[in-house]
Amino acid sequence: MEFLTSLDFSPVWQYRWPLFWGLVETLWMAALAFAIAVPAGLGLALGRIYGGWLVNLPIMAFVDLMRFTPLLVQAVWIHFALPAVTGMNFAATQSAMIALSLHVTAYVCDVMRAGIIAIPKGQGEAARALGMKRRAVFFHVTMPQVWPLVLPPLGNVAVASFKLTTILGILAVDDLMKVTNRISTLTFRTFEFYTTAAVIYLLVGLLLTFAVHRVERRFGASRLERSAARADRASLAAARGAVAAGPRTVEPPPDR
Amino acid sequence: MTAASATRTPAIRIEGMSKWYGAFQVLADIDLTVMPGDRLVVCGPSGSGKSTLIRCINRLEEHQEGTITVDGIRLDENTRNIDAVRKEVGMVFQQFNLFPHLTILENCTLAPRTVRRMSKSDAEARAMHYLHKVRIPEQAGKYPGQLSGGQQQRVAIARSLCMDPRIMLFDEPTSALDPEMIKEVLDTMTDLAQEGMTMVVVTHEMGFARRVADRVVFMDRGRIVEQKPPEDFFNAPEHPRTKLFLDQVLGH
Ligand SMILES: Nc1ncnc2c1ncn2[C@@H]1O[C@H](COP(=O)(O)OP(=O)(O)O)[C@@H](O)[C@H]1O
Ligand SMILES: [Mg+2]
Numbered sequence: 204m205e206f207l208t209s210l211d212f213s214p215v216w217q218y219r220w221p222l223f224w225g226l227v228e229t230l231w232m233a234a235l236a237f238a239i240a241v242p243a244g245l246g247l248a249l250g251r252i253y254g255g256w257l258v259n260l261p262i263m264a265f266v267d268l269m270r271f272t273p274l275l276v277q278a279v280w281i282h283f284a285l286p287a288v289t290g291m292n293f294a295a296t297q298s299a300m301i302a303l304s305l306h307v308t309a310y311v312c313d314v315m316r317a318g319i320i321a322i323p324k325g326q327g328e329a330a331r332a333l334g335m336k337r338r339a340v341f342f343h344v345t346m347p348q349v350w351p352l353v354l355p356p357l358g359n360v361a362v363a364s365f366k367l368t369t370i371l372g373i374l375a376v377d378d379l380m381k382v383t384n385r386i387s388t389l390t391f392r393t394f395e396f397y398t399t400a401a402v403i404y405l406l407v408g409l410l411l412t413f414a415v416h417r418v419e420r421r422f423g424a425s426r427l428e429r430s431a432a433r434a435d436r437a438s439l440a441a442a443r444g445a446v447a448a449g450p451r452t453v454e455p456p457p458d459r
Numbered sequence: 460m461t462a463a464s465a466t467r468t469p470a471i472r473i474e475g476m477s478k479w480y481g482a483f484q485v486l487a488d489i490d491l492t493v494m495p496g497d498r499l500v501v502c503g504p505s506g507s508g509k510s511t512l513i514r515c516i517n518r519l520e521e522h523q524e525g526t527i528t529v530d531g532i533r534l535d536e537n538t539r540n541i542d543a544v545r546k547e548v549g550m551v552f553q554q555f556n557l558f559p560h561l562t563i564l565e566n567c568t569l570a571p572r573t574v575r576r577m578s579k580s581d582a583e584a585r586a587m588h589y590l591h592k593v594r595i596p597e598q599a600g601k602y603p604g605q606l607s608g609g610q611q612q613r614v615a616i617a618r619s620l621c622m623d624p625r626i627m628l629f630d631e632p633t634s635a636l637d638p639e640m641i642k643e644v645l646d647t648m649t650d651l652a653q654e655g656m657t658m659v660v661v662t663h664e665m666g667f668a669r670r671v672a673d674r675v676v677f678m679d680r681g682r683i684v685e686q687k688p689p690e691d692f693f694n695a696p697e698h699p700r701t702k703l704f705l706d707q708v709l710g711h
Contacts, residue, residue: 332545332550333574
């Protein structure tokens with residue numbers, strides 16, 4: 204009781220603008236990292252699938268390194284060790300962005316790979332038998348069937364990269380978590396500010412999930428009916444589950 | 460087609476061809492010549508290498524020994540030759556392999572547009588022509604998933620024809636179909652044969668072989684065991700394995 208009566212959320216309103224700008228920083232970092240990770244992850248997935256072992260092995264090593272070491276350590280490596288090795292110096296935000304992008308790229312790579320290999324071989328064979336070149340097969344036959352398949356797990360990755368930004372405060376990045384941390388030490392209102400931050404993360408997370416579901420409704424479910432992989436429940440589950448091993452903040456949408 | 464049969468270049472010529480999957484030899488010393496206008500039926504027990512053989516003809520599989528020449532073009536690593544051969548050769552698969560994200564019409568126009576750089580209207584006109592021919596023009600706006608198996612397979616045939624192939628390969632085109640749909644697909648293939656299309660058909664439909672083929676090839680364990688005109692093949696098979704196979708397929 205005493206704890207509850209001692210709570211005072213009024214300073215939160217006083218610091219609304221720093222919190223707001225922290226949120227803006229968080230959002231654009233997550234968005235940019237995701238925007239970089241989708242094409243990069245797709246490229247790596249193609250290397251994994253179609254490249255020889257010389258291409259395949261380094262990509263596999265990269266993906267595992269990114270997935271099985273903490274983002275926090277990666278950020279520190281990139282900000283402090285990389286300049287020592289390469290002689291290039293990055294601002295904290297740049298290092299944070301590089302770390303987050305690489306990290307998310309690894310997850311996107313897995314999702315894309317699962318999606319691409321879920322498309323039955325007969326699709327590519329029919330297209331090649333018709334005389335289509337690899338590029339045309341990829342853009343006109345494979346990818347249009349991959350997108351609806353990878354949309355749900357990609358949505359999960361998007362939400363995950365939003366939440367992963369909280370770790371980047373280890374560098375001098377003023378994201379929402381870092382701002383919260385600073386203000387709370389300043390005001391001694393630790394509980395109030397962290398709770399406020401949590402509510403903001405929760406709301407944005409819900410909003411993102413809602414948006415993902417909308418996109419899915421529009422492009423995913425209905426198109427899935429027209430994917431050659433639709434009968435292939437196992438591969439589909441694999442495509443959806445690919446990201447489950449990693450950071451996941453929302454449950455995958457129920458199969459209907 | 461009359462021009463094609465006048466020339467003496469074989470449509471397909473396979474000489475001393477062998478293929479391995481690792482240590483396992485799938486095809487052994489295959490010799491086969493198909494002249495323009497020929498209608499060849501290939502049969503044999505499951506696993507005898509029929510699919511592998513016809514997939515070598517458009518290089519969906521590569522062979523390791525011997526030569527394959529299609530319409531005078533030698534099939535080797537040369538991508539340009541492979542592309543040239545694929546322009547001459549159409550293929551119909553057991554599982555149809557229609558593109559599920561495209562409408563029937565789009566299925567038929569995709570290759571003409573991307574490979575032949577045909578305009579949309581030309582490609583669509585041609586697609587409708589062939590959809591008429593396989594008797595399903597009214598399905599043009601639907602998606603493959605909305606069609607029956609027999610209809611899908613006829614679309615697959617139309618899709619191939621849209622590329623103006625001189626040779627058509629069929630790999631068990633009716634094996635995935637319910638019995639009542641087999642006839643509509645075989646009828647479409649018979650029409651095609653009557654127009655003089657060069658055809659290589661892997662099938663167990665012996666009625667079709669009798670009526671349409673001018674030669675039947677029997678394969679077993681990666682080898683061509685016997686090849687004969689249908690009358691001789693069915694009435695006077697020489698090889699014991701052919702007899703056994705015919706007993707099993709025609710028997711009951
Ligand atoms: N990709 C492959 N790798 C290894 N073995 C294969 C492969 N494809 C086919 N085979 C084997 O080659 C043999 C011939 O197969 P196939 O040509 O499909 O026979 P058919 O069409 O006459 O049933 C079979 O024993 C099959 O198991
Ligand atoms: Mg077969």
